[in-house]
Amino acid sequence: MAEQRGIIEERVIHMSKQQSSLQVEQMEIEEELQSKRKKKRLIMLEKAENTLVATMLFLILIVVIAQVYARFVTGNSITWAGELSRFLAVWLIFLGSAIALRRNLHIQVDNVYNNVSEKLGLALYVLRGLIILAFLAVIFIGSLEMLEIVSMQTSPGLGIQMNFVYIVMPVSICLMVGVVLFQMFFRFRKKRG
DSSP states (O other): OHHHHHHHHHHHHHHHHHHHHHHHHHHHHHHHHHHHHHHHHHHHHHHHHHHHHHHHHHHHHHHHHHHHHIIIIISOOOTTHHHHHHHHHHHHHHHHHHHHHHTTOSOOOHHHHHTSOHHHHHHHHHHHHHHHHHHHHHHHHHHHHHHHHHTTOBOTTTOOBTHHHHTHHHHHHHHHHHHHHHHHHHHHHHHHO
16 A cells, blocks of 8 residues: 555656656746747848838939939939938948947957956946946937927928938837847847857
């Protein structure tokens, strides 16, 4: 009787361990699926940004070629071409900055991270992120103030409101803040995992 009770207890313990193991496995699978969905969304966002920047660069090329053709072949210039190419270049620079930040293409000193301990490197990475976030917050506030000022102005060549041109600043800053927070989150997650 005592033997049977011991065997039953062992089986119950074994089944309990298997069940908890299956629950942990199920949770890991669910986390992996969520992670894959998030990565898919991020890839879609990255493709959209890249497509938008490539389209702007192509439009600048077409507008400048049309302007050169009009000026030197027909003798007349397109009045709005220079203005449009400048506005597209502004958008290109700010959106390109967000892309460069995501890809870690901005100038940085890697030697400091490579020659310190992991804990100090992580602390420096967090400090770097906080400095970037503070800088972006100051620029964001300034860009909102600038939007108020330029909202009453229209561009002379295209006749559009200037806040359509300058709205790229807060948009790209929001993208950059998202990138920095995302990178810091995954750095911590990678460190803990």
